[in-house]
Amino acid sequence: xxxxxxxxxxxxxxxxxxxxxxxxxxxxxxxxxxxxxxxxxxxxxxxxxxxxxxxxxxxxxxxxxxxxxxxxxxxxxxxxxxxxxxxxxxxxxxxxxxxxxxxxxxxxxxxx
Amino acid sequence: xxxxxxxxxxxxxxxxxxxxxxxxxxxxxxxxxxxxxxxxxxxxxxxxxxxxxxxxxxxxxxxxxxxxxxxxxxxxxxxxxxxxxxxxxxxxxxxxxxxxxxxxxxxxxx
Numbered sequence: 022x023x024x025x026x027x028x029x030x031x032x033x034x035x036x037x038x039x040x041x042x043x044x045x046x047x048x049x050x051x052x053x054x055x056x057x058x059x060x061x062x063x064x065x066x067x068x069x070x071x072x073x074x075x076x077x078x079x080x081x082x083x084x085x086x087x088x089x090x091x092x093x094x095x096x097x098x099x100x101x102x103x104x105x106x107x108x109x110x111x112x113x114x115x116x117x118x119x120x121x122x123x124x125x126x127x128x129x130x131x132x133x
Numbered sequence: 134x135x136x137x138x139x140x141x142x143x144x145x146x147x148x149x150x151x152x153x154x155x156x157x158x159x160x161x162x163x164x165x166x167x168x169x170x171x172x173x174x175x176x177x178x179x180x181x182x183x184x185x186x187x188x189x190x191x192x193x194x195x196x197x198x199x200x201x202x203x204x205x206x207x208x209x210x211x212x213x214x215x216x217x218x219x220x221x222x223x224x225x226x227x228x229x230x231x232x233x234x235x236x237x238x239x240x241x242x243x
Contacts, residue, residue, distance in 0.1 A: 054229075063219070063233030071229070079229070111176060119163060119223050122231075124176035 023047055025125035027112050033131045034102045042097040042128050044112030052115045053095035054079075054122065055087060057108040064111065070095055071118050102132045136160045137222050139234040147242055152207040154237045156220035163223045165203050166231065167194050170217040179205070179218075210241045 025046045034040055046053065051072045056064040066079030068087040076087050084106060086098045095114075099106060109129050113122040137158045146152055156165065164183040170176045180187050180194040182203070187194050191210075196203040207214055217238050221231040 061235075063221075063235060064231075065233075066230070069229050077229070109174060113176075118229050121166065121178050121181040123178060124168075127174050127176075129174075 025112055025114055025123055027110075027125035027128050029128060030126065031129050033133065034099075035133050036103060038102050039098065039100050040102065041099075042110055042112075042130075043094070044096065044125055045094045046112075046114040046123070047093065048114060048116075048123065049092070050114040050116050050123075051092070052118045053089065054113040054115075055085075055095070055097045056111045056113065057081065057106075058111060058127075059108050067097065067110075069118075102130075104132045106130065107132045135235070137220060137232045137234040139218075139220055139237050141237060142235065143238045143240075145240045145242065146210055148211055150210050150241075152210050152214070152239065152241075154205045154218050154220075154239070156203045156205070156222075156234055158201050158203075158222045158232070160222070160232065161225035162232075163225045165196055166221040166223070167203075167205050168219045168221065170219060170236070172216065176219075207239075212241045212243050215240050 028043045054069045055067040058064050065081045070076045070089040073092045088096045109127050111127050112125040115122045140155045167179040191208045193206040217236040219236045220234040224230045
């Protein structure tokens, strides 16, 4: 099992460009999450999907949209990237909410 | 004051030493998560516990609900244990919210 995979690993964008971060899990988990991690700060939840067909905002959803494409895949879209969105983005999944989460390797995004 | 606090922030020890990392929380929680973040950035879940003690290899995690405190212990520490260790608490009042500690950076010298 690959666990949780994320693409791309690295990305550089110019202000105003859009992009989609992809996440997939092969553990048949119901719940999936998107976090961002900034230097000196803990992880902050952007959006989560408790189960297929549902998505909800986390702590810092502004500037992002998500799609739970199917049970396996959960994508994060930046419609108009801003320098404040420079961060490392982690996708995670869990069998259901409120239990152990498994993390992908992260995407390092720089917005110039 | 952060709702989840870890101590120490940084810890340097010699190979073989017994390591203790502490996590205190001030809110009601349903469970506590210990994770390890490697120097390369990857995050690995170590333990999820809501009471008592769990052990996996050289790692032991304990939680005292009454005292609102959890500890992560590493026995016979090794340089490969060098990483940032993070505790995160599931808020009792939320379906999804993990309240994250700031992390403890551990360096084990050979």
